[in-house]
Amino acid sequence: MRVGQIIAMAKLTRFETMLISTGTITGNPESDRGCRAKTSTKVADAHKLLEGYQGDLHRVIFYGDCVRAIRDLSGLMQCKVFQEG
Numbered sequence: 001m002r003v004g005q006i007i008a009m010a011k012l013t014r015f016e017t018m019l020i021s022t023g024t025i026t027g028n029p030e031s032d033r034g035c036r037a038k039t040s041t042k043v044a045d046a047h048k049l050l051e052g053y054q055g056d057l058h059r060v061i062f063y064g065d066c067v068r069a070i071r072d073l074s075g076l077m078q079c080k081v082f083q084e085g
Helices: 046-052 067-076
Strands: 006-013 017-027 040-042 060-063 080-083
Touching: 017 060, 040 080, 067 080
Parallel strands: 017 080
Antiparallel strands: 006 017, 006 060, 017 040
């Protein structure tokens, strides 16, 4: 994953809430633990993200700030949207 790339992250929880956040990739950690694709990401407010973090791991990462499209999809799915950070 390209360092410097702006991304959006999303996760659907219990088929009722879409968790979303945005950030910029700052690195690609190497580890055998967890997911195959890992990123270090700079977010606007890390403290807010940490306090509101829910739904465990495994977000879907989208290149670009496509939060509006994710919100639109969530509306079609009749899901609540929670901005994590």
